[in-house]
Amino acid sequence: MIVEDLAQFHHPVSELFPKASSASDYETFALTDEQVAHFHEHGYVTNVKIFDEHQVDTLCEELEAIRDPEHPGNHLFYEFHSNQSENPDTVLFHSLGHWRITKGFHDALWNPAFVKPASQLLGDKTVRFWHDQLFCKPAHSGGVVAWHQDYSYWVRTAPMQHLTCWIGLDDSNTENGCLNYVPGSHKWGLLDRLNLGGEMDAIFTQLTEEQREKVKPVPMELKKGHACFHHPLMLHGSFENKSDRSRRALVLNVFADGTKSATDDVMLRGTDIKVPNGQTMKGDFFPVLYSPS
Numbered sequence: 001m002i003v004e005d006l007a008q009f010h011h012p013v014s015e016l017f018p019k020a021s022s023a024s025d026y027e028t029f030a031l032t033d034e035q036v037a038h039f040h041e042h043g044y045v046t047n048v049k050i051f052d053e054h055q056v057d058t059l060c061e062e063l064e065a066i067r068d069p070e071h072p073g074n075h076l077f078y079e080f081h082s083n084q085s086e087n088p089d090t091v092l093f094h095s096l097g098h099w100r101i102t103k104g105f106h107d108a109l110w111n112p113a114f115v116k117p118a119s120q121l122l123g124d125k126t127v128r129f130w131h132d133q134l135f136c137k138p139a140h141s142g143g144v145v146a147w148h149q150d151y152s153y154w155v156r157t158a159p160m161q162h163l164t165c166w167i168g169l170d171d172s173n174t175e176n177g178c179l180n181y182v183p184g185s186h187k188w189g190l191l192d193r194l195n196l197g198g199e200m201d202a203i204f205t206q207l208t209e210e211q212r213e214k215v216k217p218v219p220m221e222l223k224k225g226h227a228c229f230h231h232p233l234m235l236h237g238s239f240e241n242k243s244d245r246s247r248r249a250l251v252l253n254v255f256a257d258g259t260k261s262a263t264d265d266v267m268l269r270g271t272d273i274k275v276p277n278g279q280t281m282k283g284d285f286f287p288v289l290y291s292p293s
């Protein structure tokens with residue numbers, strides 16, 4: 001079976017998500033001023049409904065199919081790690097690029113319930129796709145995602161006007177390894193990047209004593225289909241899943257239109273996508289998802 005590369009379609013290709021065309025259609029999904037202010041002050045906003053139950057079920061079916069390394073679309077992933085955990089006793093599935101493979105993951109990018117809040121949090125700017133990710137922790141043996149800042153992996157694009165949306169595909173809480181934030185850490189400046197599947201607290205050696213004292217992680221306990229959005233410098237991570245439930249999540253990463261390449265190297269690991277240094281990020285792999293004008 002040949003799997004068509006959906007990256008060529010810069011619009012939804014299924015009926016899974018509601019269509020919005022007018023400003024008032026999108027307004028239904030808008031965050032309140034209080035939510036936007038919370039994001040700027042604390043570096044995150046949480047409990048935003050992005051998917052209904054049917055959408056979650058459809059995405060989970062797609063996820064279980066493409067998780068199989070023998071899936072005929074596997075070559076379209078940018079990265080595919082059946083286990084990125086550095087601890088041999090735990091498992092952390094992590095992938096990028098599934099928007100190219102299944103209709104649901106492709107169309108989720110244009111979902112009005114995602115793009116409207118994303119644009120607001122980027123300062124009412126046009127939203128461009130950067131990349132997607134899946135993070136899955138199986139029951140009983142799910143591995144950690146070490147504390148990190150997303151922009152530390154993205155310095156090949158500038159200026160920093162990026163945003164992350166973490167969407168639960170299972171209910172998540174402290175028992176099954178939900179996401180945790182250190183509120184306010186988005187004001188601490190850029191730290192060095194570390195291995196995601198490595199030692200949980202490794203990044204703390206880069207913090208000042210004063211910052212260390214302020215590390216009071218807040219768990220993002222969320223029902224499936226609900227999301228939290230975070231700033232590119234937000235310190236975040238997640239602990240092991242020792243529960244009897246899996247913890248799967250879709251992560252969508254975007255930036256404001258006008259972001260430029262800061263490298264002549266490959267833009268996304270596992271691909272040959274390049275944007276010459278200094279040029280605006282656009283093209284097949286970085287489609288516009290929403291424009292507020």
Ligand SMILES: O=C(O)CCC(=O)C(=O)O
Nearest residue numbers: 135145164166238249251
């Ligand atoms: O799903 C996780 O535990 C980690 C997610 C993450 O690192 C992110 O959303 O940037």
